[in-house]
Amino acid sequence: MIIKKYGEYDITKLKFIGKGMQGSVYKIDDNKCIKIFESEKICKQEVDTLNMAQGNPHFPRIFSWGKNFIVREYVDGIELDKYLKENPLTLDLSEKMVRLYEAMVEVGYKRCDAILFHIFLTKDGSLRMIDTARMMKKTVVYPKIMMEELDKLGYKDIFLSHVKMLRPSLYELWKHNKQIL
Numbered sequence: 639m640i641i642k643k644y645g646e647y648d649i650t651k652l653k654f655i656g657k658g659m660q661g662s663v664y665k666i667d668d669n670k671c672i673k674i675f676e677s678e679k680i681c682k683q684e685v686d687t688l689n690m691a692q693g694n695p696h697f698p699r700i701f702s703w704g705k706n707f708i709v710r711e712y713v714d715g716i717e718l719d720k721y722l723k724e725n726p727l728t729l730d731l732s733e734k735m736v737r738l739y740e741a742m743v744e745v746g747y748k749r750c751d752a753i754l755f756h757i758f759l760t761k762d763g764s765l766r767m768i769d770t771a772r773m774m775k776k777t778v779v780y781p782k783i784m785m786e787e788l789d790k791l792g793y794k795d796i797f798l799s800h801v802k803m804l805r806p807s808l809y810e811l812w813k814h815n816k817q818i819l
Contacts, residue, residue, distance in 0.1 A: 644707040647672050660684075660771060661706075670701060671712040681706050684771035687747065696741040696767055713766045715758035719787060722754070727793040732800035734765045736808065739781060747773040751781040754788075780816035 642649045649672065652664035661675040675681035685708060691697035698711035718735075738757065742750040749772060756769045788794040802809040 642674075644672060644674060645702060645704055645709065647709070649674065658769070660769065665712055666709065667712070668714070669712055670709055673708045673710065675706045675708075678705050680771050681708065683774065684708060684769070687770035687773045690747070691741075691745040691770065694741050694745055696738050696765060697745070697770065698766065698768060713758045713760065713768055715760035715766065717755040718757040718759055718765070719754035719791070721759050722788075722791050722793060727788075727791075727796050727800075729800050729804075731759075732797050733804055734763075735784075735797070736801060736805055738765045738767060739808075742767075742773070749773045749776055749778040751778045751783045753783050780812045782816065 647664075647666060649662075649664050652666060652672065655663040655665050655671060657663075660677070660680050661673055663671050663673045665671050673684075675684070681703070685700065685703045688697060688700045688708070688710065692699060698713055701709045701711070703709065735757075738752075739750055742752075747770070752767055756767055758766045758768065760766055785794055785797075788797050798809065801812070
């Protein structure tokens with residue numbers, strides 16, 4: 639039997655949550671999970687970007703890390719893409735998405751964009767974002783990936799109309815940086 643131990647955690651005794659392109663995630667308890675990375679470089683990038691966001695409620699707290707793992711806050715909720723497949727995009731949810739975008743700007747991320755399955759709608763109705771490793775790779779003002787996904791779900795125009803109403807200056811910034819009309 640091979641024991642996979644990362645820090646004080648034996649992942650063979652933890653609940654497997656899922657695997658993505660960067661690595662695998664295991665639930666430690668109701669408050670913590672551990673992400674095991676394929677690449678030490680990507681792990682360091684995620685540690686750095688999560689550390690930038692500590693104290694901002696849109697991003698998970700980080701508890702500890704090693705060369706290829708991070709122990710961070712477990713975000714319990716539903717991925718935004720899954721939620722929007724079954725529920726309408728409301729003005730309230732659009733405002734929460736705008737606040738998440740603004741949080742990316744506030745913490746200093748260069749890439750202010752996210753794929754919808756990295757955004758979770760929690761039971762208390764807040765939006766939280768995971769998988770921040772690539773947030774410093776390139777400067778992105780217009781959230782192209784988010785818009786493409788909203789478009790596939792039929793919500794891009796509704797979202798943009800909400801943004802125009804809620805944050806006219808942000809709408810104009812996006813319009814200037816990417817032709818959206």
